[in-house]
Amino acid sequence: MKTSKVMNVLMVGVGGQGIITAGNMLSLAAMNAGYDVKKSEIHGMSQRGGSVFCHVRFGEKVASPVIPVGEADILVSLEEMETLRWLDFPAPGGKVICLKNRILPHGVENYPEDTATELKKHGLDYMELLPADLTAATGSAKTVNVAVLGIVAGFLDIPEDAWKKAVAELAPAGTADLNLYAFEQGRKTTIGE
């Protein structure tokens, strides 16, 4: 059965982590599954090492391309402190998937501590992933974004073949197999808490 409610997935991180590619794969998978889909991101200045985000929404009919505050079903973050930047977006009790990955902004000496403690404070359904586990499972640090997508897939109502078609189509030239493998491994693994 298909979700009739609009599903909102917010993917965030830092430039160069493959957020946009993962967002495109999710969007195409949802489209392959017959949903209406909208996706929103901003590129430009933000590409030069800044924060990156990508809103993906799918369902029977989607109006706004942007997820309203407090309505994200899943917040997926590939960087620890970036997760906190988007704290207003998850729905009450919403799922937060956070890759414990720390990238220091330039000119900043100390990475903010206690981000995990803070994240756990708000009654969200918090799930932590360790980059080393994902790299070990997939054999590559380059496909971590797609491995995380595999984990996200476990919480979405999109059939397997719709996912596979999307991942293969949008993987960079010559890396379809590598990405499909990462996606599979992500789907299979339960890592962290």
Added chain:
Amino acid sequence: MSEKLFLSGNEAIARGAYEAGVKAGAGYPGTPSTEILENLCQYPGVKTEWSINEKVGLEVAYGAALSGARALATMKHVGLNVAADPMFTASYTGIRGGLVIVVADDPGMHSSQNEQDSRNYARAAKLPMLEPADSQEAKDFTKLAFEISEKYDTPVILRSTTRLSHSMSIVSVTERDERAIPGFAKEIPKYVMIPLYAKKRRIAVEERTRRLREACNELSVNRLEEGKGDFGIICGGVPYTYVRECFPDAPILKLGMVYPLPEKLIREFCAKYEKIYVLEELDPFLENEIRALGLDVCGKSSFPAIGEFTPEIVRRGIGGKEPETRKSAVELPPRPPELCPGCPHRTVYEILRDKKLNVIGDIGCYSLGTLPPFKAMHTLLDMGAGFTVAQGVELAEGKEAMKNTVGLMGDSTFAHSGIAGLFNAAYNKRHCVFIVLDNGTTAMTGLQPNPLSGKTIDGSPTVSIDYVKLCEAAGMDKADVKIVSAYNKEEIAGTLDTLLAGGRLSLLVVKGPCMILKRKQAKKQREAAG
């Protein structure tokens, strides 16, 4: 058969132009408009170019339209300032083949130096303007714009915003409507705007606007959506999608054409409801037009005139429920963009900082040199101003001031409007030291080739401007033009010292390829080698 694709607003505009049978596309890059031409360039049967600047781009597109071809000109909002001159008079001459000018505004200034609302240009130049709300509309409105252009003998402006240009949604696509090109034909009173003929065309413009004003009441893109409740909402563009998100049952008058406005429809709609909200990003453009009809509406008193809308802003303005927010006890440092590691612009900025020079700057990736750890760019106004503002400083303070001042810009900016500033300095006997940071590409907007890259829009080889010959042609001495490597810090610093001490008009070109471009080219080579 119709196929469905997942397209960004920009991709959809390109697709719409292709389906409309567009033969020519010209423009200058600028976020968020750049991908329109990058996509149009890939379609068969369409000739495209990166023009040297937006004025040139619009004139090229206009020329194609005079030959009877359908033509598209693209630019970001500030680019329309540059192209405003030809646009205002193209409004008088009209066209032969359809001419659509796409302008992409940037509410929220995600990557721009100002937040101007280009809708004001539609009224000022007396041109019809359409504004789509999603990718499907972006494609459909582009095609409609060509029809209106030809039916009413006028250029048509299609307005996008960052959120539309860069959001993606599902679009049904169809075949291309291939069209014959009648060719250029002489028609002096229509196309030669000497006062004698311009006075006649001036009247034609008013007559055209009158007809459009009437006809747009029947236009399918100005749509009344019935609903429940005692208030009605007038809106268009992306904010329409936020209204639908937050108030799915509200009655809406959705305006696809933002100039001229459908007076009859608006009066009818306003008569039906106790309260009318006008929802628009940036200026109270619709609001003022509607108020001028003598109608009382609620607009900027409830919604901000600054920045981009969000669903929350729309909900708040109409008195809907506020979402709960969460306070984080952890302070997050900002994550601003920075010059890439190994970026060729870095060395120059280290030198400029250490020498404590006044740096009259410009717009490009190198604008990031204004941020720590450099803080070595001290003005940013508009493209080309790096050279000209420096000349004003000399005019005010005398040539001695040029011993600790430089004017600086990138290669694409130099071609766009820097050359005129350089020639102005030579002609007026100035003593400025100018620097071009030549990274072989237009990096800021995503690596488009430019007249100094030796490549055209499709990557085919072409000529590249010769700095030395160019300066000589301007009347400068060959010895006052220096070309150095971006990676030789000592050479750059030494040359700069010499030029500053010399007190003559001079040009220092610092050459080193953009790191992203280099990586991309290396990857291509690896792929080609198998």
